[in-house]
Amino acid sequence: MNKLTRQGARNLTVTIDRIASTIQENTSLLGIDPKIAKDFAYRCDLISDAVETTAVTNFPKSATEFPSSEIGEEESGPLVDGETTTDLDGQFTQKEFSELTDVAEKLAKAASALAGLAPKPVEDHGFDLTM
Numbered sequence: 383m384n385k386l387t388r389q390g391a392r393n394l395t396v397t398i399d400r401i402a403s404t405i406q407e408n409t410s411l412l413g414i415d416p417k418i419a420k421d422f423a424y425r426c427d428l429i430s431d432a433v434e435t436t437a438v439t440n441f442p443k444s445a446t447e448f449p450s451s452e453i454g455e456e457e458s459g460p461l462v463d464g465e466t467t468t469d470l471d472g473q474f475t476q477k478e479f480s481e482l483t484d485v486a487e488k489l490a491k492a493a494s495a496l497a498g499l500a501p502k503p504v505e506d507h508g509f510d511l512t513m
Contacts, residue, residue, distance in 0.1 A: 385440040386433070386436050387440070388437045391436065392437075394430075394433055395430040395433055399426065399427075402422060402423040402426035402427065403507055404505070404507045404509055405422055405423065406420060408506065408511060
């Protein structure tokens with residue numbers, strides 16, 4: 383008898399989620415009542431959960447895949463010799479380089495104001511719904 387694998391379940395649920403998101407985000411384009419689209423997305427989520435649960439039941443992760451002896455084990459890292467260098471003091475503080483951040487914030491505010499005026503782009507999740 384065939385069993386649903388974790389990877390197979392993931393492939394299926396990704397597609398189900400794409401379809402549900404496409405329908406829920408494009409109700410006017412598709413001519414669907416938003417309440418029905420929301421209910422459809424909810425039911426797709428329930429189906430995805432059931433499929434994932436079935437795959438996990440079919441192929442549970444065993445405890446040997448995560449050896450407990452490695453938990454909390456110290457790893458080697460950079461050596462600290464206690465010597466402090468002052469060559470780079472203040473180089474990474476960004477105290478003097480805040481102008482770019484200010485400009486970026488102003489641009490983000492302007493873009494969000496313009497986004498309210500522009501029509502919302504179609505989120506078709508790769509289904510090519512429009513021309």
